Amino acid sequence: MAVGLRHFTARAGNGSGEPILDTDNGEELVHVQPSVSVAVGNRAPESPGTLYITTRQVIWLSELDREKGYAVDFLSLSLHAVSRDPEAYPSPCIYTQIETDADEVEDESEDSDSECSEVLDLSKIREMRFIPSDANQLDTLFQVFCECAELNPEPIEEGEEEGHNWIFSADQLEDEAGAGDDVEWHFSQNPTNTIGHSNGHHDLASSVLELQINDQRFEDAEEMEQDSDTGHHHQSQQ
Numbered sequence: 001m002a003v004g005l006r007h008f009t010a011r012a013g014n015g016s017g018e019p020i021l022d023t024d025n026g027e028e029l030v031h032v033q034p035s036v037s038v039a040v041g042n043r044a045p046e047s048p049g050t051l052y053i054t055t056r057q058v059i060w061l062s063e064l065d066r067e068k069g070y071a072v073d074f075l076s077l078s079l080h081a082v083s084r085d086p087e088a089y090p091s092p093c094i095y096t097q098i099e100t101d102a103d104e105v106e107d108e109s110e111d112s113d114s115e116c117s118e119v120l121d122l123s124k125i126r127e128m129r130f131i132p133s134d135a136n137q138l139d140t141l142f143q144v145f146c147e148c149a150e151l152n153p154e155p156i157e158e159g160e161e162e163g164h165n166w167i168f169s170a171d172q173l174e175d176e177a178g179a180g181d182d183v184e185w186h187f188s189q190n191p192t193n194t195i196g197h198s199n200g201h202h203d204l205a206s207s208v209l210e211l212q213i214n215d216q217r218f219e220d221a222e223e224m225e226q227d228s229d230t231g232h233h234h235q236s237q238q
Helices: 108-116 135-150 170-179 203-237
Strands: 029-040 049-054 057-062 069-073 077-083 093-098 127-132
Touching: 029 135, 049 135, 077 135, 093 135, 127 135
Parallel strands: none
Antiparallel strands: 029 049, 029 127, 049 057, 057 069, 077 093, 093 127
């Protein structure tokens, strides 16, 4: 069951230090990134805080308000990506999609009203952005997200197909393209359009693959048609 986004205020040092982790069950702190703003849903970014990435979850704690913080388990993150396209969002950021419990899913208009109201209902939040003050840290953050997401694969139910987790980058795409001539799909290597990492839900990946495969088939069909036309032309001249 997807827990979704939740409030987090458990800090060490009388509420002024780092987040208290579940170390008894093996949770470890992997990366700390200061000066990161967070934008929850459609809301404006919060004042800068500190981003903590652990082996289990992503935690953001405000630097100004010690009672404000958010956390989301990696099992609740269905996708994360680097966003550098100003048309998609004004600031470079790590974009995330959050799973919510199916019983709590409502239509978009109600979600929008919830996000814009003074009382934020985190159970309905499906998107969150982490905006570092230094955009050069995006690639490092993305890599850490990927590594920790791999530590938390979605449990596979009986009868469910395996292989749902997918991740790719420009370098990996080049490796795939050079692995053999049987590969019929190609992805854009434009970093502004990076899709990123999906932790268990492959509908988007399947759609992209199907689109690229169909495009390749159309190209092959056009080439065959051109060859056929050329052949008929030669025969008519003879």
